Amino acid sequence: MTVDFLGEFSMTIKSLGLAMLLSCLACQRYVALDLVPPAVGSGVRVSLNADAASTSFERIGSRVRQAEGTLLGATDSTFAIRVTGITRANGVEEGWGGDTVVFRRSQVTGVEQRQVSKSRTLLSLGAFVVGGLVAHAGLRGGDGPVVGQPRPGGGN
Numbered sequence: 001m002t003v004d005f006l007g008e009f010s011m012t013i014k015s016l017g018l019a020m021l022l023s024c025l026a027c028q029r030y031v032a033l034d035l036v037p038p039a040v041g042s043g044v045r046v047s048l049n050a051d052a053a054s055t056s057f058e059r060i061g062s063r064v065r066q067a068e069g070t071l072l073g074a075t076d077s078t079f080a081i082r083v084t085g086i087t088r089a090n091g092v093e094e095g096w097g098g099d100t101v102v103f104r105r106s107q108v109t110g111v112e113q114r115q116v117s118k119s120r121t122l123l124s125l126g127a128f129v130v131g132g133l134v135a136h137a138g139l140r141g142g143d144g145p146v147v148g149q150p151r152p153g154g155g156n
Contacts, residue, residue: 043114044071046079052107053089059099063089068114072100079103079111 038044045068056062066087072080081103083096 038071038074038111038113040071040073042071044068044079044081045112045114046081046103046108047110047112048103048107049109052103055107057101059083059101060086060096065089065091067101067103069096069098077105079105079108 045066047066048064053063053065055064057064060067060083064086067081067083068085069081069083072082074080079102081101082098083101084098085093085095087093
């Protein structure tokens with residue numbers, strides 16, 4: 001029986017590459033913005049004031065404390081966001097299907113932009129590499145004798 005080591009190695013590298021890519025996407029955080037508005041198409045999260053919590057937004061309802069999604073446009077008086085998630089006033093988080101909601105700036109207490117976290121990404125990549133090496137070594141190390149079992153052809 002021959003083992004296609006290069007084929008095995010290639011599959012391991014491809015799997016590891018996919019895991020690394022997914023980990024990069026997952027390692028994001030929101031960074032507060034002061035005066036500079038985010039670019040259209042950016043991932044954003046807006047925090048809303050108490051007056052906005054009492055407002056019933058047409059597509060997402062009322063009691064909304066935070067909304068996150070993609071910034072579609074901003075003027076000096078509004079933010080238009082394709083909403084992908086909300087947090088209600090009671091802390092319940094809900095995923096959302098991408099409805100467009102326009103928030104008045106007077107309702108917004110803070111705007112944060114989603115960015116890749118370098119430290120989280122490096123930590124995740126390191127964990128995936130170490131995990132992959134350990135898993136690969138475990139799979140390759142299966143040829144040794146089992147403790148407590150006699151060696152083949154050498155015993156009672």
